[in-house]
Amino acid sequence: EAGVAQSPRYKIIEKRQSVAFWCNPISGHATLYWYQQILGQGPKLLIQFQNNGVVDDSQLPKDRFSAERLKGVDSTLKIQPAKLEDSAVYLCASSPGTPASVGNSPLHFGNGTRLTVT
Amino acid sequence: AQSVTQLGSHVSVSEGALVLLRCNYSSSVPPYLFWYVQYPNQGLQLLLKYTSAATLVKGINGFEAEFKKSETSFHLTKPSAHMSDAAEYFCAVSDRSGGSYIPTFGRGTSLIVHP
Numbered sequence: 001e002a003g004v005a006q007s008p009r010y011k012i013i014e015k016r017q018s019v020a021f022w023c024n025p026i027s028g029h030a031t032l033y034w035y036q037q038i039l040g041q042g043p044k045l046l047i048q049f050q051n052n053g054v055v056d057d058s059q060l061p062k063d064r065f066s067a068e069r070l071k072g073v074d075s076t077l078k079i080q081p082a083k084l085e086d087s088a089v090y091l092c093a094s095s096p097g098t099p100a101s102v103g104n105s106p107l108h109f110g111n112g113t114r115l116t117v118t
Numbered sequence: 119a120q121s122v123t124q125l126g127s128h129v130s131v132s133e134g135a136l137v138l139l140r141c142n143y144s145s146s147v148p149p150y151l152f153w154y155v156q157y158p159n160q161g162l163q164l165l166l167k168y169t170s171a172a173t174l175v176k177g178i179n180g181f182e183a184e185f186k187k188s189e190t191s192f193h194l195t196k197p198s199a200h201m202s203d204a205a206e207y208f209c210a211v212s213d214r215s216g217g218s219y220i221p222t223f224g225r226g227t228s229l230i231v232h233p
Binding site for chain 2: 043
């Protein structure tokens with residue numbers, strides 16, 4: 001099966017600019033996640049979708065970050081305006097389970113988008 | 119909220135030596151537990167998972183992990199390290215929060231393998 005696809009792989013922007021990341025999960029996977037991985041740290045969950053609905057976005061900085069998953073398939077994550085501290089790798093992952101049963105379903109990750117904010 | 123602690127940000131071993139990467143979690147109820155591996159410039163890949171069927175879990179590439187409820191631990195081991203094992207390893211827990219399972223990751227342990 002095709003894996004989780006993310007684009008772009010790398011992005012360099014100046015602070016206060018905006019940026020968008022795209023993710024195409026594995027076909028049929030109901031649950032989609034966006035994680036932020038700062039250098040030297042573990043992935044931090046930003047938002048979790050089930051189909052096109054938000055399950056958890058408690059750690060998403062909503063004043064500058066937004067995400068959507070139209071039609072329950074592809075997803076985009078946007079940052080506007082970007083800050084220096086947003087420099088990180090943004091990982092998208094998907095899982096076949098629903099949030100109520102997804103506990104024992106492993107996550108399938110894309111290769112991530114490395115964002116550098118200067 | 120669930121938390122995961124990985125002791126040691128770096129672990130260095132010689133090729134052929136035992137690998138031990140430590141993970142402790144905080145939960146009154148055993149959650150689902152996972153180990154993932156991340157190679158440079160790649161996403162995370164599943165090594166193994168614990169889902170209460172057996173306390174000793176075998177994964178890919180010769181890795182295994184033992185769930186110890188009394189110690190709230192899920193340490194990862196491999197009897198003999200190979201150069202190709204050099205990577206970042208993450209312990210993760212998936213615990214129910216408000217009706218949904220939320221995956222939480224530790225900060226990772228970098229495994230360095232010397233020839």
